Amino acid sequence: MSTITTEELAETTLLRFATAGSVDDGKSTLVGRLLHDSKSVLTDQLEAVERVSASRGQEAPDLALLTDGLRAEREQGITIDVAYRYFATPRRRFILADTPGHVQYTRNMVTGASTAELTVILVDARNGVVEQTRRHAAIAALLRVPHAVLAVNKMDLAGYEEKVFAAIAEEFTAYATELGVPEVTAIPISALVGDNVVEPSANMDWYGGPTVLEHLETVPVAHDLSHCHARLPVQYVIRPQSPDHPDYRGYAGQIAAGSFHVGESVTVLPSGRASKISGIDLLGEPVDVAWTTQSVTLLLEDDIDISRGDLIVPSKDAPATTQDIEATVCHVADAPLTVGHRVLLKHGTRTVKAIVKDIPSRLTLDDLSLHPHPGQLVANDIGRVKIRTAEPLPVDSYADSRRTGSFILIDPNDGTTLTAGMVGESFAAPEPVKDESGDDGWDF
Template sequence: MDLLRFATAGSVDDGKSTLIGRLLYDTKSIFEDQLEHVEKVSRDKGREYTDLALLTDGLRAEREQGITIDVAYRYFATPKRKFIIADTPGHIQYTRNMVTGASTADLAIILVDARNGLVEQSRRHAFLASLLQVPHVVVAINKMDLVDWDQAVYDRIHAEFKAFAARLRIPDLVTIPVSALNGDNVVERSSASPWYGGSSLLHHLENVHVASDRNLIDVRFPVQYVIRPQTKEHHDYRGYAGQVAGGVLKPGDTVTVLPSGFSTTIEAIDSLNGPVEQAFSPMSIVVRLADNLDVSRGDMICRPHNMPTVTQDIDAMVCWMATEPLRPGMKLAIKHTTRSARALVKDLQYRLDINTLHRDETTGQLGLNDIGRVRLRTTAPLFVDDYGKNRATGGFILIDEGTNVTVGAGMITDTQ
């Protein structure tokens, strides 16, 4: 069954957690005891309705303040598709959490309160979705019941968002009027909006086409683990396990292993369910090669005439996630696919003002939640692509070597 990963984003109190709770509730994806607990907490809070936001706001601090702080992942399925939801915070100080949740998403749902229209955080999250190159964006204009389902309100917000998105790279943009609290246009079309001719949110999620978003041309297979069973019957077995990051792999294909540059052919491809005739992103497989080459974790299998850029100099947009600012001269650990190295921050070219999309070239540092263009020099070569070409081989994380905490997420912008 096909899988869709999507993230929710939007300003505070726009109803992201309630929308997800409504999706889970109306698709019968929650257990009875979960629902009973949520009903009890809702009653204890003096609410006359079941607060479905409590299904995702699991942290005590989230429930006390009525906000989302951490990224909450939820899973559900319909007969058509499986879904992984990342419920991301709306507060500006949790921008890093939104980047984390959307970095692997196929689709982003940006909620807008119909009473308030587009606000700064709406634009901010639309830009972040564009920066992370999420290919599909849904603008869910929520709380339409509080504006009496006024079509003029919907049309105004739709036009305003479309004008802003024209400055961004959003290939697929859809707008849907909803009421997450009442369930209108969430799972089923609502009679409250006879003027709306589109589909419900769930129908769109079930039918949006994502297979063509994956790079099926450039073969990229980062080796995660070498499998050598120590049993008599599998004494000669040598396989290279990992997740396909791009392209299509087939037995008999000629491939090159980086960094050695040696070429061979694929003898067989194994999966959890046995041998397969082809493998593509995001399948997890074991590749067996015809020759016994020196291949280890961090190496990459690709095509001889279609290889990633091998470089130690990285130009990237970095979202900084630590309280201590990023400054030129800092030394950090870098993790790119399955390969790790150390990195020196050579230069900070500019900080990006997410609200105006202007570049600030006067700053000498990136603070918490800032995004800017950074140049890095690594101690070992990395096998990279532009982020726009391949999100898996174009993205990386930066780690503080002293604390082992992830302090930055990067998107490679230039591999020339």
């Protein structure tokens, strides 16, 4: 197994990517092949896979077992949970989310792709683009994943025919382009055999593009959010009971976007109170500046009321607070979301009561048409919603910030996640009509 020095690892960039596709398209096999052929599998892991494969009477190791770790997954032969894997090559570090293909677990694909910079969508060369392929492409577009790879798998079962690959690539690219996916790279592969996964295929000399790993190593990564509007959702207020720090009051959290500087004027939302940063603590040490993804503690010049759920932002570009939110959502719960539905809305570290005032449209995946005012969204539906919250929230557009422009809706009765939402995202939904759902006591 090849090794990477600490110095080499420090110089590589990080790519977060997710895999998606229909059941039996070979996602887990692709991930296993990627890990195996890139020498990213430990010896004991490979030996364990070989033992399980042999016990099933399989002559070759079933590489899908490298990611399908749950007992239920192995027994059913499908991926259920999101399996995260961390690996590195000399050129780049990777965080991989292997997401389920079964329509029942589309909600987990939303989870896996929500932080990804690239999505690998697999298609069985024998089946072509199917409904679940279109659903995954739509979700990737909604989540604004900047890069998409179409991996046309099982080319060995399609005779390695160029025309089969070309037809699928053309259909998918046209569909993804209409959704607004900025870039699609199509690669013909056989995950089982290893064609074009890590090593170029000798069976498809008509293809001159990159292998999957080569593309993953070279695709531009632009996840530096330090230039975005700075946002710090407060997770915890620190008041140490120590005689050495009797007046210490810090506001801890992970910076969602942008950077903060000592001396900078900031505003606390939704209250609107203003102050200046008097200090920044990072890992117990004072620093002058901190930026995106760092977990820090901010100290302010003024003693103002701040608690978990508040948002600290630079005063010069504070977002407006609102109780009326329009968004595109992916409904992930088994129970439908209906007009008049009472929910909890979680935005950042803040959770408030809310009500669904209108569902203007539902997206039809086959032709991307909009079904106006469906009245409800069922599991895996994508649609537009209008929500009224009990308290004002400082929300950004999802186009500006994937962190502070997103939210989830929660069932207040049992805590079930109902819906994942993207503020302001739209498939050109029709004009909303007057809400006639009636007064139900939650008319904020």
